Amino acid sequence: MKHSNNNNVLKESVKLLPHLPGVYLFLNGDGNIIYVGKAKSLRSRVSQYFQSSDSLSPKTRVMVSKIEKIEHTVVESESEALLLENTLIKRFQPRYNVMLKDGKTYPWICIKKEPYPRVFLTRRLLKDGSHFFGPYSNVSHAYSLIDIIDNLFKIRNCKLSLTEDNIKAKKFRPCLRHHIGKCKAPCIGLQSEESYLAQIEKIMLILKGETKSLTEEFEKEMRAASLELRFEDAHDAKDRLETLNRHYSKSLVVSQSITNVDVFSLVFENNIAFGNWMRVMNGAVTQSINTELKIPIEESRETILGRFIVSVGERFAPLSAEIITEYLPEGEFSPSKVIIPKRGEKLSLLELSVKNARIYKIEKIKQEQILRPDEHKERILESIRKDLDIKESPDYIECFDNSNIQGKYAVSACVVFRNGVPSKQDYRHFNIKRVVGADDFATMKEVINRRYSRLLDEGASLPQLIVIDGGRGQVNAAYEALCELGIEKKIRVVGIAKRLEELITPGDPHPLFLDKNSPTLRVLMHLRDEAHRFGISHHRKRRSKGQIESALEEIDGIGEKSIRKLLSHFKSLSSVRSAPSEEIRKVAGNRVANILKAYFESESGL
Numbered sequence: 001m002k003h004s005n006n007n008n009v010l011k012e013s014v015k016l017l018p019h020l021p022g023v024y025l026f027l028n029g030d031g032n033i034i035y036v037g038k039a040k041s042l043r044s045r046v047s048q049y050f051q052s053s054d055s056l057s058p059k060t061r062v063m064v065s066k067i068e069k070i071e072h073t074v075v076e077s078e079s080e081a082l083l084l085e086n087t088l089i090k091r092f093q094p095r096y097n098v099m100l101k102d103g104k105t106y107p108w109i110c111i112k113k114e115p116y117p118r119v120f121l122t123r124r125l126l127k128d129g130s131h132f133f134g135p136y137s138n139v140s141h142a143y144s145l146i147d148i149i150d151n152l153f154k155i156r157n158c159k160l161s162l163t164e165d166n167i168k169a170k171k172f173r174p175c176l177r178h179h180i181g182k183c184k185a186p187c188i189g190l191q192s193e194e195s196y197l198a199q200i201e202k203i204m205l206i207l208k209g210e211t212k213s214l215t216e217e218f219e220k221e222m223r224a225a226s227l228e229l230r231f232e233d234a235h236d237a238k239d240r241l242e243t244l245n246r247h248y249s250k251s252l253v254v255s256q257s258i259t260n261v262d263v264f265s266l267v268f269e270n271n272i273a274f275g276n277w278m279r280v281m282n283g284a285v286t287q288s289i290n291t292e293l294k295i296p297i298e299e300s301r302e303t304i305l306g307r308f309i310v311s312v313g314e315r316f317a318p319l320s321a322e323i324i325t326e327y328l329p330e331g332e333f334s335p336s337k338v339i340i341p342k343r344g345e346k347l348s349l350l351e352l353s354v355k356n357a358r359i360y361k362i363e364k365i366k367q368e369q370i371l372r373p374d375e376h377k378e379r380i381l382e383s384i385r386k387d388l389d390i391k392e393s394p395d396y397i398e399c400f401d402n403s404n405i406q407g408k409y410a411v412s413a414c415v416v417f418r419n420g421v422p423s424k425q426d427y428r429h430f431n432i433k434r435v436v437g438a439d440d441f442a443t444m445k446e447v448i449n450r451r452y453s454r455l456l457d458e459g460a461s462l463p464q465l466i467v468i469d470g471g472r473g474q475v476n477a478a479y480e481a482l483c484e485l486g487i488e489k490k491i492r493v494v495g496i497a498k499r500l501e502e503l504i505t506p507g508d509p510h511p512l513f514l515d516k517n518s519p520t521l522r523v524l525m526h527l528r529d530e531a532h533r534f535g536i537s538h539h540r541k542r543r544s545k546g547q548i549e550s551a552l553e554e555i556d557g558i559g560e561k562s563i564r565k566l567l568s569h570f571k572s573l574s575s576v577r578s579a580p581s582e583e584i585r586k587v588a589g590n591r592v593a594n595i596l597k598a599y600f601e602s603e604s605g606l
Helices: 002-014 042-050 058-065 078-092 139-152 164-168 193-208 212-227 231-248 301-315 344-371 373-387 440-458 472-485 519-553 560-570 573-578 581-588 590-603
Strands: 022-027 033-039 069-074 108-111 119-122 131-133 261-269 272-281 284-294 322-324 337-339 396-405 408-418 428-431 465-469 492-496
Touching: 002 042, 002 069, 022 042, 022 078, 033 042, 033 078, 042 058, 042 069, 078 301, 108 139, 108 193, 119 139, 131 193, 139 193, 193 212, 212 231, 261 301, 261 344, 272 301, 272 344, 284 301, 284 344, 322 344, 344 373, 373 519, 396 440, 396 519, 408 440, 408 519, 428 440, 440 472, 465 472, 465 519, 472 492, 492 519, 560 573, 560 581, 581 590
Parallel strands: 261 322, 322 337, 396 465, 465 492
Antiparallel strands: 022 033, 022 069, 108 119, 108 131, 261 272, 272 284, 396 408, 408 428
């Protein structure tokens, strides 16, 4: 009652919100911020949370039930609202906001702010004036860049404080790197700071992916040294040029015409988004990061993409001049320009990003399946519930499949999945009793009627979902049987057709098509295939038994009781044929043994 009264108070307070852009905050009873959102119109957006609860997702309903207070801040534009929202989310970490789940610390290459700067790998991103390049999703790539820098340039890696006073005071001695030609020993004044910083400028070009000017410079050095007969210097310049070209020949070159571009893509799986960001410089992919975003409540894909872009720009690097996406993200990213390609090289680049996001999603799902099986099952069941519009979680699912040959030996199989996995002890076979001939629809209706009549009589629990291996006719027959039992509203029925993997529901003329990588479709296909396997194995046994019976019935003098005894003991006609007469006598008597011996001898022409 208290919550109902508070809900009415909140609805009244929403009516006082302005129709202006801004940021709103939801607070719980303890005064903690549980959600931060932005809006073009504060009143219109916030009022959506207090409409009919049927229009909200279950998680959003839970969040709304915890709201005790609403606060808001008005800003000048939607872009300002986006920036303020992002700042508040980072500061307060609200429970129901989209969060980057990826807790990894990525490696960066740091050019330290100090006299004679060092270049080294680090996972700590500090705001101390140093230059940081990255992040690198693959640490081996970062190490390879450090190696190429070490091979191309003579820079220090010591931690000495190379101030002008310390160098003049001759506090240091040259180390091994100087003696092997890896460092010019600025510590003892053998290299000027100006010369050292010129090397650092070239290193920055490499780390930015801008190697064209550096390649041209090495080529000029090589030619000039060769003309002046400085062959050692020419050879040194040639080695550096080859080292640079060899390293970047391994980079993924997407197009020589594309430069300074960021590519963003998202793929979704229930309440999780899997994102990929790629940076392209001078036609080559220089950076690529995959990440996972948790979505506690339903938000539009445009909103999530906008937040993903903002988070990358803040965490990793300023955004490039062009941003390539599948659809227009929410927010403004000036001076960057958002492009949605329809054809050409930029579309191919976007497809590459989407492919990376999908592969990352599959990898994370496999990890979850191994490391967090309960969470994995819960996610799959929630996916099925949402995709098939089931009120309850489908913890208990049954699937039916029919088998017959021209109406003979008709059987049906029922397989059971509990919590998304097979429960083989609950599998059942049905021998068709009432249907004559090849009538698949009547067969399905009989089996459904028999199965659920028995469950109702026994007071057993009913499944939340029935899957039918077949088309619209089989689905309608199953639904008719449920209607006759009065339980059609308690159980969801769906059929899965083999050819296009389309899903058929009673009363809906249009089939439902799910993504082929959808966990819902994978579970339904597993159910269908398991029912087919289980049903066909029983059908083969019954057919084999029927063929043996018909063969023995053709032999004069062998009665029905004798046939049953022989089948029970020998299982197959070939076993009866190869069995010694003494063994047959023990099973069916002397008369039957003599009849069978005479029959098999005459059959073989003896």
